[in-house]
Amino acid sequence: MAFEDDAFERMHKIMTDGRSAMMENMNRVHRGEPAVMRELAVKGERTPSQLADATGNSPGRISAILSALEKKGWATRTIDPENRRHVIVRITPEGKRLVKLHKQAMDDRMRWVFGQMGERRTEQFLDLLARFITYMSLCGPDDPVPDEAAIAKAFERTGIPYDPAADRVNVTPITAHNTSGGRHPGGMPDDTPSPTHPAA
Template identity: 80%
Template sequence: MAYEDDALERMHRIMTEGRSAMVENMNRVHRGEPAVMRELAVKGERTPSQLADATGNSAGRISAILSSLEKKGWVTRTIDPENRRKVIVRITPEGLRLVNLHKKAMDDRVRWVFGQMGRRRTEEFLSLFEAMMTYMSLCGPGQPMPDEDAIRAAFERNGIPYEPAEDRETVLPDDVKDKFIMHRCGQEGDDTAKDADAANPGKDQS
């Protein structure tokens, strides 16, 4: 098994078997009520559809979340006077206060984690994490794999020194590999046809 396979398996194991209460809470924050409140705190007034897109929730789920938040007094929903079919959602002062408290609590816990890791390992982790996220931004499903120039440009845009690993390997994802194989087969088929035509110059081309 290649080291890339070992690394992927280990990462999945860490993310599933080692899932902590903090990670579970962070996952909930990204999609539930805290995510909606954070979006409103950062972006200001939004429509329900904009909130659904930003948090990855369905229209029905967003409607339920907003109803709950409105009952708690943390958001308001009003009809746009210029467009009666448009609903405007705003965070209340109390809602904003809670968002700031929650952010401080999460930041304090992450600071504690970094404190346990120590300065050296924290710096190493952040550098590696930044590089990993840059690579991942270039290789979404269905996208062509980036060449060297595209990788270097992405690192430069993010202000990160581009230092290719000495032992790096190029492992094509299966979807890209399949397209590559199909492309090669198509080319070989064309080449075979050309060879046959060259061997039979008098053949009818109609």
């Protein structure tokens, strides 16, 4: 197995391990009550459907979350006077206060993690994360595999020096990956003739 295949498998396991306490915490933050309250605090009044779209929850799940928030006094639901078929959700002052406290707690925990990692590893992590995200910005499912000029331009936009790894692979742009009869290797329909799995 090539190193990039092994790296992909390792990253996938790290990010999707259902037993991971970190992933459970992240799911609560990004899809549960904290996510809804944060959306309301940032965007102001919203409809339940807007909250469902923004947080990745089903309408039924959003309804349950809003009921819980109302009981705790953290959000309110009222009928839109201009369209009585619509419900308007607003965060309460107490809800805003709790969002602020929650953000501070999460920031403090992230700082704790960096403290545990130490300055050297933290700097390495942030540098590599910035580079990873820059490469990923070029990897849309329908985008062509970027050439050297496109990669360099992406790094220039982000203000990161473009320093290609000495041991990198897949340097030559790949023109096609689809050999599965009109379907992506993962089973998704292929609607375009463009490369299906670009690799930077």
